[in-house]
Amino acid sequence: MITFDDVVKVYPGGSTAVDHLSLELPTGKTTVFVGPSGCGKTTSLRMINRMINPTSGRILIDGQDVAGQDDALLRRKIGYVIQHAGLFPHRTVLDNVATVPMLLGKSRKEARTAALGLLERVGLSAEFASRYPAQLSGGQQQRVGVARALAADPPVMLMDEPFSAVDPVVREGLHREFLRLQKDLGKTIAMVTHDIDEAIKLGDVVVILRQGGKLAQIGTPQELLDHPADEFVAEFVGRDRGLRSLSFDTAAGLPVRPLTADLLLDEAGRPVSWGDGEPTGGTFTVEDSLRLVTDLAITSPVGIAVRVDANGKADGLVPHHDLVDHLAERRAAK
Amino acid sequence: MNLSYLFDAAHWSLTADGSIPQLILSHVWYVVLALIIGTIIALPVGLYIGHTGRGSFLAINAGNAGRSLPTLGLLMLMVTLLGLGLTPVLIALTVLVIPPILTSAYAGMRTLDHRVVDAARGMGMRPWQVLFKVELPMALPVMMSGFRSAALQVVATATVAAAVGLNGLGRLLIDGLAVNDYSRVLAGAIVVAVLAVVLDLILALAQRWIVSPGLR
CATH class of the missing domain: 3.40.50.300 (P-loop containing nucleotide triphosphate hydrolases)
Incomplete structure (x- = not known):
């Protein structure tokens, strides 16, 4: 010291x-x-x-x-x-x-x-x-x-x-x-x-x-x-x-919704694209920062960030209104 | 005027008094002595001024003053004061070599990258370690160029020794002029010129050897 x-x-x-x-x-x-x-x-x-x-x-x-x-x-x-x-x-x-x-x-x-x-x-x-x-x-x-x-x-x-x-x-x-x-x-x-x-x-x-x-x-x-x-x-x-403060929180506490049929997967369960051919624009894991999730939700053509597990298999969705709710709760908790 | 004196084998005898090899030897002797004495005086002063920044007025003006001082005039003054002999010659020649050595030692130390010196201190080198392990090796290229210029000047100017009865290659010039033997004068001029080139070549090689490749 x-x-x-x-x-x-x-x-x-x-x-x-x-x-x-x-x-x-x-x-x-x-x-x-x-x-x-x-x-x-x-x-x-x-x-x-x-x-x-x-x-x-x-x-x-x-x-x-x-x-x-x-x-x-x-x-x-x-x-x-x-x-x-x-x-x-x-x-x-x-x-x-x-x-x-x-x-x-x-x-x-x-x-x-x-x-x-x-x-x-x-x-x-x-x-x-x-x-x-x-x-x-x-x-x-x-x-x-x-x-x-x-x-x-x-x-x-x-x-x-x-x-x-x-x-x-x-x-x-x-x-x-x-x-x-x-x-x-x-x-x-x-x-x-x-x-x-x-x-x-x-x-x-x-x-x-x-x-x-x-x-x-x-x-x-x-x-x-x-x-x-x-x-x-x-x-x-x-x-x-x-926004930068979000870099220090991980996505671990972020609630996700179950996958829907709109998200097309390959045989290993990895996301390929949305049903109408729109790209997913990237994915996140629980270890990534809230900042990345926010960025994905904003840039996604359908306004939904896709979560994957360690093997790259899709395991949840975060629409950006869920993210906004989570950020509001996070703010209230501080 | 012709080259007959230069190419006469009798003038290249190693044993005969006043032969070209003997004159070269005495000439080199004056040069080396003047450079050694001049370095012993000018190097520490230049390093000190460069290291501390104190007295830089002296370092800058020594260069200009030294260049404007006529060596032959100074030699005559010294002979008047001290009588004939090696001492007045060495004093005159030393005064000639001090300015370039002092100025270049000063400049070499002044132009060092202060960040490198800061790093050396910050890593825990003691002041003398900073000087010998970092500052001097880095200043060496500039210092060597000053030393080489001093050496060239003194090789040419050491001919004045003959004007007060000493040897050196000046003998060929002064004796040749005295008896209107221009072949001898020409031989003296050529040998001095060749000697200067050879000396500079040797110093250039020495510089390659002692200066780190990282500074080239």
Whole structure:
């Protein structure tokens, strides 16, 4: 757990970057700092590994004040990923990844062997090992950046806008891999982004800061979407927050109607089309989100979303008026 | 004017005093000494200024001042002050090589990608590890180009040593002019030019060897 205890950062010249910030980043979870520029999110992140020292207040990692610790030793225990990756251009991909283990005293051979395993872990084949950063695409560089930060298996990771320098398609892929990796590794991650959608997608906890380094709200993505603390947060999370909040509920509680003869099935029971030849336009399972079901019901030519089981066999129908009733009940329950 | 002096085998004897090989040797000796002393003085200063950003005024103006200083004039001044010998020559030549080495060391450090340096610090490198493992290797291509330009300048200019009674390839030029032996002057000019090209080639090879392929 990372604890901010009444942390203040005033830069020389008098501008306040972080204003009496107190919060906790839970162990094994991803906490995303988000806010407009000048809200002190990067400053907050960089105070965790003492790249910046607070003016007052304390930051503790698992109860230990970072202020009392040797800078370099502290940082070797904390993974560090930055925008554009910041890879060493004069070192091969493999040696970039091997950097921290070697700083910690591992032999070159040992560090390189471990590095090779990590490259695979972030989805890069061994052929990349001997390349130099300039020979990689932006997305590949960022993967190496993540592998490098993971190399010494640090319990804590700091990620400063790690995915903002790549194009949207590549970013989408990196997001998926990030979530997959974090599911396996369960690191305590502090991430900074200016993109609220990224924060909602990747964060277990989202910290919204406002200009002048004040905490606006902290909570799970769904809490922020459903119950923004004030106008600023509501504005910041965006106009379609109601719809996006549906991403966090599954279709498990959604009542379905029995199949009708209008839905044509193949011999395995999988939906083919509606009786008049209209396509079903996609299906959902109980594990999919309410957002997907809503989308299916809206786009379906007959206004009905089709549910299937794990084998793809149709097992229920949701007409969109049922969905509207369910959403109204869900709203009343909150 | 002809090439008879250059192609006369007697002038290529390894043992005869004043033969071309011996003059090359003394010439190279002045060049190497000036480069070593100049590097020892200019490199740390340039790195410090580039690393800290303090005194960049000095680094930028050293380049301009150095270029406008006439080496022959400085040499005569040093001889007047210190008398004849190797020291005044080395001082004049060292003053010549300092500006390009200092300026390029400064420029190499200044133009580093600060994000890479930030990453190095953030990963837990100590300041000296950041300098030797990250900053210096990255600044090396720019620094090497400054060193090569210093080497070329000093190879050509080391001929002034002969003006104050020392050896070096300047002997061929000055003695040749004194006795109107233009064949000898031409031989001196050609050997200096070839020496400059060969030295630059050696440094280019050295650069290939010490600069990471990732920076090419």
